[in-house]
Amino acid sequence: MTIALRRHEAGSIPADHTQVLIDVHADAYRDQADDPFVQRFPWFAKHWTSRPGYSCVMAYDDDEPVGYCYGAPLEDGREWWRPHMSPPSNTSTFAVSEVMVRPDWRKLGIAEQTHDALLSGRDEALAVLYVDVTHPRVQALYERWAYKRVGEHRPFEDAPLYAVMVRTLR
Numbered sequence: 001m002t003i004a005l006r007r008h009e010a011g012s013i014p015a016d017h018t019q020v021l022i023d024v025h026a027d028a029y030r031d032q033a034d035d036p037f038v039q040r041f042p043w044f045a046k047h048w049t050s051r052p053g054y055s056c057v058m059a060y061d062d063d064e065p066v067g068y069c070y071g072a073p074l075e076d077g078r079e080w081w082r083p084h085m086s087p088p089s090n091t092s093t094f095a096v097s098e099v100m101v102r103p104d105w106r107k108l109g110i111a112e113q114t115h116d117a118l119l120s121g122r123d124e125a126l127a128v129l130y131v132d133v134t135h136p137r138v139q140a141l142y143e144r145w146a147y148k149r150v151g152e153h154r155p156f157e158d159a160p161l162y163a164v165m166v167r168t169l170r
Contacts, residue, residue, distance in 0.1 A: 003059050003066070003110060005117050010054040010072075020058070020065050021045045027102045037158065048072060048097050057117040059101070059110045067101035069114035073124060080128050081166045084151030090125035094169070097129075115145065119169060127169055130155070130162035139163055 008017055022042050029038045048054060048070060056070035071094055074080070079093040096118065101110045119127055131139045133152060143149070147165040154161050 001061055001108075003061055003105075003108070003113070005113060006058050006060065007117065008056045008058065010049075010052060013049060013054075013056075017056070018042075018045050018049050021049070021056075021068065021070070021098075021100075024065055024068060024100055024102055025098075028100050030103075037160070044097070055118060057114045059105075059114050061105065066105040067110045067114055069096065069099045069111070069118045071096040071098075071118065071127075071129075074128070079126075080130070080153060080155075080164050081126070081150055083153070084164055085166070088125065088168075092124040093126045093128050094119065094122050094124040095128050099129075111141075112145065122169055125168065125170055127167045129165050131165060132160045133163050134160070139165070142167075 008014065022045055025041045025045070026033070032038045051072035053073040054070065055072065056068055058065055059067040074093045074095050076091060079091060080095065081093070096115065099111050099115055129142065129147065130153070131142060139149065142165050145167070147167040149163045150166050151164045152161055153164050
């Protein structure tokens with residue numbers, strides 16, 4: 001097994017990129033395919049890939065997509081952390097939207113590799129992400145990656161309750 005990382009940026013995204021995100025997500029959540037929230041992922045993928053500054057690092061095992069991490073910069077004043085902490089002097093924020101690895105490739109460090117590659121060289125001062133509060137092991141993983149839980153938020157009515165986690169980038 002040889003894992004290779006490929007970066008995809010807004011403006012140079014392959015035509016099938018969003019479908020690859022959807023397919024990897026479907027495999028990762030195959031045991032929850034009936035969950036209405038999981039079924040809405042194609043909308044989220046299309047939303048994020050169309051955001052200004054979108055960036056994705058995808059992991060491949062040979063030519064097989066096995067995981068990814070993607071996100072985009074947040075607009076000033078619309079950062080998820082704002083209600084939960086005092087603003088630092090530099091409030092520029094990159095939102096990590098998804099960290100996803102297909103089940104057969106988990107526990108190989110792919111999530112961390114794609115995440116670190118995605119954030120490498122970012123100009124923003126902070127990274128922010130959500131993690132479902134019912135997944136304490138995932139939260140602990142992000143804490144090992146230097147994120148700090150600063151609060152909780154439900155971004156829309158039928159969304160899970162999320163821990164808001166922030167990491168200083170520079």
